[in-house]
Amino acid sequence: MAFSPDFRTMTRPAGAGTDAGAIDQGLRAYMLRVYNWMASGLVLTGTVAYLVANTSLRAAFFAAVMTPSGVAVRPTGLGMLAMIAPLGFVLVMSLGVNRLSRQAVQALFWLFCAVMGASLSSILLTFTGVSVVRVFFVTAGTFSAMSIWGYVTRTDLTRFGSFLLMGLFGLVIAGLVNMFLHSSALYMLYSVVGVFIFVGLAASTPSASR
Structure with a gap:
């Protein structure tokens, strides 16, 4: 099941005796909620990535260094932390999602999307x-x-x-x-x-x- 901040409240659309139409309608409604959360999270990730790559925030995450082949952009300590942090979020959300409140899971989701944006901002500097x-x-x-x-x-x-x-x-x-x-x-x-x-x-x- 895909992670979404409200997935723990999902119940099966139908039990025994419910017709196929009701099952399909409930499934469609659930999937719509999942994709709405995913689309919103993607917008946040893209926005943060753009801001980090194209505003003054860039200096906090990346630094220009001299190499034998010329000037190169390398992540700072904060940049390295941003790249590693998503793995920690995945572990927390995968292993602890059933122990957290709905509000805590939603907050983690939005924070994860923002951190992913900072992590992926290097793509905008490379390509x-x-x-x-x-x-x-x-x-x-x-x-x-x-x-x-x-x-x-x-x-x-x-x-x-x-x-x-x-x-x-x-x-x-x-x-x-x-x-x-x-x-x-x-x-x-x-x-x-x-x-x-x-x-x-x-x-x-x-x-x-x-």
């Missing part, structure tokens, strides 16, 4: 705006297609959730390691594995609420 927009639409299209497939499939995909979550942790760690190695081969592997992990997470999300 052109056209590249970022192109990747965004490709990702959004892939996510939408796999979410629809996960919604209509009769196969229970939730059993893969724990494996995909562990894969996500490994992906974050690999990304941090490659920040120092700068290996093009590892970057390519990172990209390919990342696509499969997030496609799997997208596909397994809707079926979890059946």
Whole structure:
């Protein structure tokens, strides 16, 4: 089941004796809430990323340093913390979500989205705006297609959730390691594995609420 701040209040749309139409209506309503939260969080993440990359906040997260090949942009201590922090949020929200109040979970969600924006701001400093927009639409299209497939499939995909979550942790760690190695081969592997992990997470999300 995808994380959303109100997911703990979700109940199955129907019990025994409820017709298929009522089940489908309840499922659609639940998925609409999930995607509303995801869209709002994405807007916050993008806004924070833009502000960090294009305003005076940039100096707090990134510094220009001299290298043998010229001037390069490197994360400061705060920048490194911002890059690592999302992993901590994922652990807290995954392991402690049932122990926290709804208000606490919602606050963590918004804070997570903001921190993700600061973490991803380096992308705006490395790639052109056209590249970022192109990747965004490709990702959004892939996510939408796999979410629809996960919604209509009769196969229970939730059993893969724990494996995909562990894969996500490994992906974050690999990304941090490659920040120092700068290996093009590892970057390519990172990209390919990342696509499969997030496609799997997208596909397994809707079926979890059946």
